[in-house]
Amino acid sequence: MGMYEDIVERIGDRERVTRNETVLEQHSKGLAYHAPRKPDVVVFPNTAAEVSAVLAYANERNIPITPFGAGSSLEGHIIPVNGGITLNMTKMNRILEIRPDDFLAVVEPGVTRMQLNEALKKYGLFFPVDPGADATIGGMAATNASGTNSVKYGVMRDQVLGLEVVLADGTIVHTGGMALKSSAGYDLTGLFVGSEGTLGVFTRLIVRLQGIPEATNALKASFVSLPMAAQTAAEIMKAGVALGKIELVDEQTIEAVNRYKQTNYLVAPTLFIELSGSATSVKEGTEIVRQLCEEGQCVAFQMEDDSIARTALWEARHHAAFAIQAAYPGKALLSTDVCVPVSELAEAIRNTRQLVEEHGLTAAIFGHVGDGNYHTVLAFDPNDTEEVTRIEKIHEHIVRYALARGGTCTGEHGIGIGKRRFLYEEHGDSVMLMKGIKRLFDPNGILNPGKIFI
Numbered sequence: 001m002g003m004y005e006d007i008v009e010r011i012g013d014r015e016r017v018t019r020n021e022t023v024l025e026q027h028s029k030g031l032a033y034h035a036p037r038k039p040d041v042v043v044f045p046n047t048a049a050e051v052s053a054v055l056a057y058a059n060e061r062n063i064p065i066t067p068f069g070a071g072s073s074l075e076g077h078i079i080p081v082n083g084g085i086t087l088n089m090t091k092m093n094r095i096l097e098i099r100p101d102d103f104l105a106v107v108e109p110g111v112t113r114m115q116l117n118e119a120l121k122k123y124g125l126f127f128p129v130d131p132g133a134d135a136t137i138g139g140m141a142a143t144n145a146s147g148t149n150s151v152k153y154g155v156m157r158d159q160v161l162g163l164e165v166v167l168a169d170g171t172i173v174h175t176g177g178m179a180l181k182s183s184a185g186y187d188l189t190g191l192f193v194g195s196e197g198t199l200g201v202f203t204r205l206i207v208r209l210q211g212i213p214e215a216t217n218a219l220k221a222s223f224v225s226l227p228m229a230a231q232t233a234a235e236i237m238k239a240g241v242a243l244g245k246i247e248l249v250d251e252q253t254i255e256a257v258n259r260y261k262q263t264n265y266l267v268a269p270t271l272f273i274e275l276s277g278s279a280t281s282v283k284e285g286t287e288i289v290r291q292l293c294e295e296g297q298c299v300a301f302q303m304e305d306d307s308i309a310r311t312a313l314w315e316a317r318h319h320a321a322f323a324i325q326a327a328y329p330g331k332a333l334l335s336t337d338v339c340v341p342v343s344e345l346a347e348a349i350r351n352t353r354q355l356v357e358e359h360g361l362t363a364a365i366f367g368h369v370g371d372g373n374y375h376t377v378l379a380f381d382p383n384d385t386e387e388v389t390r391i392e393k394i395h396e397h398i399v400r401y402a403l404a405r406g407g408t409c410t411g412e413h414g415i416g417i418g419k420r421r422f423l424y425e426e427h428g429d430s431v432m433l434m435k436g437i438k439r440l441f442d443p444n445g446i447l448n449p450g451k452i453f454i
């Protein structure tokens with residue numbers, strides 16, 4: 001029997017094992033510029049037992065396995081570079097338990113963040129990690145995702161309390177638990193989070209929840225220059241106000257958003273800010289933020305406490321990436337993702353803007369400034385080798401600048417294929433330890449090969 005029939009036998013349902021060309025094609029490429037490659041088979045498991053059966057089979061025969069959530073990752077993570085089996089986890093999308101009094105939920109990996117938040121509304125709770133895409137909780141854990149709320153609530157690694165994981169040989173293990181903290185042994189949950197599908201396949205996650213704040217206020221402040229906006233963001237962080245979000249968007253991105261969302265925001269470097277907490281803390285914080293923005297030579301300041309206007313304002317920020325895509329039709333996009341110590345951010349952004357201008361390119365710059373994490377989105381023609389080389393040089397420069405200041409090559413997107421070379425520059429000797437861990441968990445190297453390490 002061939003691989004297809006073998007897997008059908010193990011899954012017992014032909015409908016959920018496919019070699020359909022369109023489905024293979026859908027699982028062959030990420031959203032960025034990396035070269036596509038089709039898997040041989042796509043499997044849609046329903047249970048941990050099915051995942052285990054497929055992994056045990058693949059491990060005996062050295063067949064590559066690529067876990068797949070919503071497919072929204074940006075560094076070629078889900079491209080099966082050596083073919084094999086793609087495990088699409090989206091049918092495992094049940095919310096198994098919500099424990100409002102414990103502020104936690106138990107979910108399957110294919111549950112998306114919006115699906116979870118919809119179910120949490122009636123409890124007055126929410127799940128805070130919010131990457132721009134409606135990603136799956138499994139995929140978000142695997143990339144240690146973060147988003148606009150991370151300045152207040154932290155990243156995925158701070159939210160995942162426990163995991164059920166299927167290891168390469170099919171063994172099912174459990175890590176962590178329901179306690180909010182633990183000092184028992186090595187933190188395997190923390191190790192699996194951010195492992196990009198290379199150490200195991202998550203089949204169940206215990207995640208932390210947060211109470212919806214009593215009051216929320218959205219503010220938008222435009223500045224004369226990007227460094228002034230970044231500098232003001234740093235001052236706001238220092239002020240200790242009830243900060244929920246603080247995002248920086250440059251003028252080119254505002255222009256793209258205006259075109260994409262039919263808004264008419266002032267085309268200038270802009271801070272999108274959210275204050276959240278008790279009504280008093282939000283009111284007081286708003287006044288402090290207004291003063292700091294004025295001191296930072298802000299040219300326009302707008303406040304939205306109405307929930308519809310607030311949603312529209314944040315939607316504009318969340319759709320920045322789609323707006324940029326729409327502004328460069330037919331072009332491939334590279335989104336850098338460095339994160340620097342917060343005090344270095346203004347100068348890092350200034351340096352990036354100068355670099356882009358020296359190369360005569362257009363780029364959008366926006367990001368989660370409260371964490372020191374910013375994106376430079378460069379549009380290019382992937383068939384123009386000279387342009388590709390130029391883009392790669394710029395990416396290299398931005399990363400090396402960040403590394404030289406104690407930063408990281410990726411604040412949230414992960415290494416995938418696209419940043420493998422930078423892992424060595426960033427972590428030096430400790431990459432050897434990471435490779436040792438990989439060998440221990442996956443001796444035959446079947447789990448998402450070609451990712452993280454060169």
Ligand SMILES: Cc1cc2nc3c(=O)[nH]c(=O)nc-3n(C[C@H](O)[C@H](O)[C@H](O)COP(=O)(O)OP(=O)(O)OC[C@H]3O[C@@H](n4cnc5c(N)ncnc54)[C@H](O)[C@@H]3O)c2cc1C
Pocket residue numbers: 031066067068069070071072073074077078089109130131132133135136137138139140141142143144145146147148196197198200201202203321322412413448
């Ligand atoms: C418009 C846009 C905006 C974005 N904004 C942000 C942002 O602000 N912050 C941010 O962090 N990211 C952002 N991203 C990137 C992306 O949304 C995140 O990387 C997200 O975490 C990926 O989740 P996913 O479900 O799409 O996973 P996928 O892309 O399907 O997979 C990602 C990785 O997880 C692995 N994986 C998936 N499921 C499992 C599982 N069950 N077990 C083990 N491994 C698994 C895959 O093998 C792969 O390596 C953005 C993407 C887009 C398109």
